[in-house]
Amino acid sequence: MVKMKLLNIIQLIIRTLNQIKKLHKIFFLFFMFLFNSCSDDNNYVLKLGHLANEDDIWNKSSLYFKKIVEERSLGKIKIKIYPNEQLGKEIDLINGLQLGTVDMTIAGEAFQNWVPSAAMLAIPYAIRDFDHLQKIANGKIGKSIEKDLLEKINIRPISWFIRGPRHLTSNRPIIHPNDLNGIILRVPNVPLFVSFWQSLGAKPTPMAFSEVFTSLQQNTIHAQENPLSLINSAGFSEVQKYCNLTSHVTSWIYVVLSEKKLKSLPSDMQKIILKAGYDMQSFQHELFFKDEDQLKSQLIDKGMKFIEVEKNEFIKKSKNSIFLSLNEEQKQIYNEIINVK
Numbered sequence: 001m002v003k004m005k006l007l008n009i010i011q012l013i014i015r016t017l018n019q020i021k022k023l024h025k026i027f028f029l030f031f032m033f034l035f036n037s038c039s040d041d042n043n044y045v046l047k048l049g050h051l052a053n054e055d056d057i058w059n060k061s062s063l064y065f066k067k068i069v070e071e072r073s074l075g076k077i078k079i080k081i082y083p084n085e086q087l088g089k090e091i092d093l094i095n096g097l098q099l100g101t102v103d104m105t106i107a108g109e110a111f112q113n114w115v116p117s118a119a120m121l122a123i124p125y126a127i128r129d130f131d132h133l134q135k136i137a138n139g140k141i142g143k144s145i146e147k148d149l150l151e152k153i154n155i156r157p158i159s160w161f162i163r164g165p166r167h168l169t170s171n172r173p174i175i176h177p178n179d180l181n182g183i184i185l186r187v188p189n190v191p192l193f194v195s196f197w198q199s200l201g202a203k204p205t206p207m208a209f210s211e212v213f214t215s216l217q218q219n220t221i222h223a224q225e226n227p228l229s230l231i232n233s234a235g236f237s238e239v240q241k242y243c244n245l246t247s248h249v250t251s252w253i254y255v256v257l258s259e260k261k262l263k264s265l266p267s268d269m270q271k272i273i274l275k276a277g278y279d280m281q282s283f284q285h286e287l288f289f290k291d292e293d294q295l296k297s298q299l300i301d302k303g304m305k306f307i308e309v310e311k312n313e314f315i316k317k318s319k320n321s322i323f324l325s326l327n328e329e330q331k332q333i334y335n336e337i338i339n340v341k
Contacts, residue, residue: 044265045078046257046273048104049087049096051209056233057291058106058161059083061284065159065255069276077269089208091189097155103261106161108253109190115148119330122166122251124196124322125315126337129250133162135340137252141333149256156262158277159255162288164227164295165247169240171222173307177201177317186212186224192325196248199321200314209234216240228295229288237302244307246314255280 048065052058059081066079087093087102090110096102111118120126120141127133136142137160146157168174170183180202187193189206197204205221209230215221216239224236231243255277262270296306326334 043076043078044269045080046103046261047080047082047087048106049082049085049093049102050106051083051085051090052106052230053084053233056083057229057284057287060287061159061161061280062106062255064283065276065280068279069272072272072276073269077265077272085208085210089210094155097256097258098153100258100260102258104255104257106253106255108163108251109192110188111149111153111155111254112190112192114153115145116327116330117145117148117333119190119192119326120145120333120337121253122163122190122249123192123326123334123337124248124318126334127250130162132340133250133252136337139340141336141340142252144333146254149254150259154259155256156259157254157256158274159281159284160252161255161281161284163251163253164229164288164292166225166227166249166251167231168223168225168244168246168248169231169236169242169304170244171241173242173305174223174244174246174309175307176310176313183223184221186215186221192322195321195325196318199318212236213239228299229291232295232299232302237299237304240304242305242307243299244309245311246309247311248314248318 048062050058050062062079062081062083066081069077069079088096090105090107091113093102093105094107094110094114097105109119109122111121127136142160149155149157168185172179174180174183177200180197180200183202185197185202185204186207187197187204188209194204194206202223207215207221212221212224213234213236216224216236223240225246225248226234226236228243231237231240257273257277262273265273300306323331323334
């Protein structure tokens with residue numbers, strides 16, 4: 001009888017201990033949930049995807065942005081950077097901004113697929129030099145394009161980057177537009193670029209940037225056009241012998257942020273992002289001019305030959321095509337750009 005009572009007491013103690021363990025586990029999970037919830041509420045992650053590789057000044061400027069945002073927010077904002085089209089091609093990234101799968105990207109004339117005025121970011125032979133570019137991007141025209149992006153597709157530019165003149169690379173010298181006959185040329189997915197190169201006699205083929213090197217290597221395309229920075233960082237000197245100095249586009253490009261994402265942040269975090277965007281812009285401009293002076297010699301050292309072209313012939317042959325490719329709104333902006341002194 002005594003043994004039975006003792007056994008019952010022992011079993012009761014065991015059951016009580018088990019219940020305490022369960023309660024302990026429940027309390028542990030509950031407090032972990034509270035901790036994680038508080039952590040999520042006070043930390044914000046922004047994903048920035050772009051097409052350039054790790055060595056390009058776009059990526060270096062993005063890393064600078066990451067550094068100052070994380071420092072100024074005391075780690076509350078984390079910036080995750082995905083170069084090399086890791087989050088998708090340029091058009092995919094712009095779509096992703098609107099869908100909420102991407103928070104930030106770097107893009108320019110490709111926006112014209114949604115916002116017609118964005119075609120002015122890279123209109124051939126419109127911007128004369130870097131001084132002219134600064135006046136356009138910082139002035140009435142640039143502000144109008146920024147407003148269109150925000151109002152029409154809910155995407156906010158927070159910086160604009162200088163882009164070097166676009167030049168044509170190839171495996172034979174291109175001096176005159178007639179030399180383009182039969183050349184299959186990669187262009188970005190920009191309708192104006194297609195009509196421009198068609199007017200010069202080439203066969204333009206829209207293609208994602210990440211596919212260009214292999215396509216040149218396999219000779220499925222013969223040429224491509226880009227600023228010296230991308231020609232260098234993408235290693236095109238390994239598959240192209242000549243850089244033909246067409247200087248057909250001098251332009252700028254935007255670092256953009258989903259407005260919906262921005263508005264989801266507390267106001268103090270929004271201010272940090274916008275101020276850091278402005279500071280990133282200054283950083284990129286300084287880095288650009290320092291980098292541009294070195295790029296030509298770097299490409300020459302890698303075996304690329306630079307060819308002076310008959311630029312006036314390119315301008316003359318393409319002028320009508322450029323103007324006819326524009327709608328009435330774009331023609332008005334084009335004339336405004338030309339007339340800025």
